[in-house]
Amino acid sequence: MKLEELIQKCCEQDLDAQSKVYHLFADKLFAVCLKYSRNYQDAEDNLQDSFLTIFEKIKQYKYKGSFEGWLKKITIHTVLQKYRQKAPLEIVTEVIDDVENEELEIENSVYNVDVLLECIQQLTDRYRLVFNLYVLDNYSHKEIAELLKISEGTSKSNLSRARKILKEKLEIHQKKLN
Numbered sequence: 580m581k582l583e584e585l586i587q588k589c590c591e592q593d594l595d596a597q598s599k600v601y602h603l604f605a606d607k608l609f610a611v612c613l614k615y616s617r618n619y620q621d622a623e624d625n626l627q628d629s630f631l632t633i634f635e636k637i638k639q640y641k642y643k644g645s646f647e648g649w650l651k652k653i654t655i656h657t658v659l660q661k662y663r664q665k666a667p668l669e670i671v672t673e674v675i676d677d678v679e680n681e682e683l684e685i686e687n688s689v690y691n692v693d694v695l696l697e698c699i700q701q702l703t704d705r706y707r708l709v710f711n712l713y714v715l716d717n718y719s720h721k722e723i724a725e726l727l728k729i730s731e732g733t734s735k736s737n738l739s740r741a742r743k744i745l746k747e748k749l750e751i752h753q754k755k756l757n
Contacts, residue, residue, distance in 0.1 A: 582646060589637045597634055608654045614711050615658045617700055629654040659726055662704050698748040706741035713738050
């Protein structure tokens with residue numbers, strides 16, 4: 580069955596089609612959830628909530644752009660919404676100049692994906708969300724500010740602090756290996 584047919588059947592709330600869409604995209608969307616979540620269990624919960632939202636909103640898909648991209652966007656927004664509903668995220672308001680030119684550099688080091696993911700998951704919610712949105716998903720600071728309901732300056736500051744913390748965590752990990 581073609582993807583367009585599956586999408587149409589999902590619009591009609593066909594459970595078999597929904598199951599097929601779930602199995603086609605669950606792994607990729609779980610990876611998205613994992614990088615935005617504090618841990619594996621939160622990622623599992625976020626994936627389930629994302630699919631509930633996806634099937635609730637699937638009629639809104641306009642067949643423009645990739646379906647997978649649309650699913651990813653819904654997943655990111657679902658996860659962010661859950662964090663906004665929890666306790667208010669800490670707000671860092673100072674602006675650090677030229678944050679966009681700052682790079683996460685650690686001399687001649689290569690890190691296992693699991694190590695990087697673990698370090699990213701250890702960041703506070705706000706830092707993790709801003710880092711992932713900006714660095715991994717290429718959102719602009721303006722878009723991040725709108726999504727998280729913060730200023731662009733706060734987004735830049737949070738990114739700078741997240742990079743600094745990640746660099747420190749990765750340097751500590753490197754020292755443990757040596």
